Amino acid sequence: MIILLAFTVKENPQTLWILPVLLLLSWSMYAYSKLQLLISKDAIIFRGGLNPHHIQWQDITKIDMYGAGKYDTPIINIYYKNRKLEIARSTYLHNQFNKIIGLLEMKVSDDLFTARYIMTRKKLS
Secondary structure: OHHHHHHHHHHOHHHHHHHHHHHHHHHHHHHHHOOEEEEOOOEEEEEOOOOOEEEEHHHEEEEEEEEEOOOOEEEEEEEEOOEEEEEEHHHOOHHHHHHHHHHHHHHOOHHHEOHHHHHHHHHHO
């Protein structure tokens, strides 16, 4: 691909702007494939990305969920130790996202869920 791009730039210098776009696209696809969300009996671990998170279940102070965008895509916010982990439905398959919600509701006490979470959860059901 790089050889083809170098040949194209040599023949037509106006296509030089394509190189940074292709590099950014390839890096973002690589970085996206390395994201991991692990939910264990002790903690929630989010690896990859710019801000890795390691959340113990007892450190969670609040869990909120809201619908964003044109189609009200659900996004879960987990607040802990003055930080926030955002889990978007668009990142996971439907069944995976439902499993994440189920595990959160099983591990965390009911008083940590906000009213907006409960309303959005009813819309998903």
